[in-house]
Amino acid sequence: MAKKSKTAFVCNECGADYSKWAGQCSACEAWNSLSEVRLGPAHTDSRSANFTDAQAGYAGAAGQGKVQKLSEIDLSELPRIPTNASELDRVLGGGLVPGSVVLIGGHPGAGKSTVLLQTLCHLSQTLPALYVTGEESLQQVAMRAKRLGLPADHLQMLSETNVEQICLTAGEVKPRVMVVDSIQVMHMAEVQSAPGSVAQVRESAAYLTRFAKQTGTALILVGHVTKDGSLAGPKVLEHIIDCSIMLEGTHDSRFRTLRAHKNRFGAVNELGVFAMTEQGLKEVSNPSAIFLQRADEIAAGSVVTTIWEGTRPLLVELQALVDDSSLGNPRRVAVGLDQNRLNMLLAVLHRHGGVLVGDQDVFINVVGGVKVMETSADLTLLVSVVSSFRNRPLARDMVVFGEVGLAGEIRPVPSGQERLREAAKHGFRKAIVPAGNRLKNDIDGMEVIAVKTLAEALNAIEMS
The missing domain is CATH 2.20.28 (Rubrerythrin, domain 2)
Structure with missing residues (x-):
């Protein structure tokens, strides 16, 4: 029965x-x-129990550990698999870790499949790699590889959506790295739900993760995103995986940013930058030079700031537009910055800077599609707003950074010395920084103005 x-x-x-x-x-x-x-009814699938035996000796099976004291645990660094893409390795924390599960998401057309196909084609030259496609046919993937001029003589391909069959095949092939594109189309026969449903995504991801842990395979899952830009599927999926990264970029821009939102083997604030070309995604080794392609004549409201992304500084341009509002409630729009922080900083500007823009529409944009996640751009935002409001362009070779408190004080930011050196390397000769970030050793050719309050910063702008 x-x-x-x-x-x-x-x-x-x-x-x-x-x-x-x-x-x-x-x-x-x-x-x-x-x-x-x-x-579905609980039962044991004979195929699901065999994939550990198929790779016996390839990597130690999980579940056979013993109790150890914390002081006796081996502290040697986890082995890494370089992906031959320095920007991807930077976001991953140095490369892929055997047995880890990485989830990469992004909007359709962002380049998820492209960057993974490029990575596996190069990895397959030195180690066994398997690319599992569930959304595209093998012919489509092969045509993309040929168009991009990728080495395709060693990469093993599989077109399958059944998770049990994928793990059974992978147990025979024994890949060191495996990509599953995408998790939303995978399904398990014992789960009586449609592919993409909560149950299917959760059970499929758990099954694939168990396979990766028991065989030591570095697994990369491709995930879809919802309308608000978050990864589709249950939140429990984010707890199963080891690393979650997002590939972001607008359709009208050729640049793509790769950022980690969770990483058990590295930092979560690293940023990788790629450029979409006819040969696929190419790494951008000097992102500051890309985001600083400014016009010959600098308009009012344009200010350059230095943000810190992971282990390196990044110069970006912040633009503000302040205009008379024809509405009862003036608009506040922030692209690349936090909307609530914009409202708070405008209140600080009125209270401690004496500049009232309550009846003005204020638009803020970070050029290049970069999202500023830290508070070091507070002072830059207010300086750009004052510049646009007074229609007074600032010096082209000026850089501004600093956190603004509710009392109007300018607080120091981490790695201030490195930020100034990066700005000087790109030709900036004047900087307005917090007093706590005053230079210990002067930089040749750069004038550093240290300020303690917002009023001092606005006075320094008037005198510049």
Whole structure:
């Protein structure tokens, strides 16, 4: 007699499951986030138990560890697999770790499949690699590789969407690196739900992760994104994986940024920059030079700042436009910056800087599609707003950075010396910085103006 399948309700936001439907998830308090999933009868699949034996000796199987004291654990650095792409290695923390699971997401057309195909084609020259495609045919992938001029004589390809069959085949091939494109189209026969559903994505990712951990395979999953730009699927997927990175970029820009949102083997604030060309995604070794392609005549409201991304400084241009508002509530638009922080800084500008823009529309944009995640651009934002409001362009060779507090004080930012050296390397000769970031050793040809308050910074601009 066939066993009756069970039904559960899983939250799309946090992954919590319930026996019956409810309007609100009690775990994360999200409304209308529970989806019904059907769970197949529990049984043991003979194929699922064989993939560890197929790679016996390739990498130690999980689950056979012993209790050790913390002081007895080997502290030798984890072995890394270089991807031959320095920008990708930078975001990953130095390369791929055997047995790790990396999830890469991005909007359609961002270049996820392109950068992974490039990476595996080069890796396959020195170690076994497997590319599993579920959305495209093998012919489509081969045509892309030929168009990009990639070495395709060693890369092993598989067109399959059944997770059990993928792991069974991979157990025979024994790849060191495997890509699954994408997790949203994968399915398991025992889960009675459509591919892409919460249950299928969660169970498929868990099955593939267990395979990667037990065989020592570096696994890369490709994920879709939702309308708001977050990774599609249950939030529990972010807890299963070891590293989550996003490939971002607009369709009207040839540049793509790669940023890690979670990384168990490295920093999460590293930024990789690529340029989309006819030969695929090419690395940008000097991003500051790319984002500083300014016009010959600098307009009012244009200011350059130095942000810190991971282990390197990055020079970006910040533009502001202040104009009379015809609406009852003036607009506040920030592209590449936090909208709430813009509103807060405008209030500080009025209270401690004496500049009122409450009846003005204020538009802020970070050139190049870069997202500024730190507070070092606070002073730059206010300086650009004052420059546009007074229609007074600033010096072309000026750089500004610093955090602004609610009391109008200018707080120091980390790595101030390195930021100034990066600016001087690109030809900047004047800098307005917090007093706490005053230079210990002068930089030849650069004038550094250290300020303690917002009023001092605005006075320095008037005198420049």
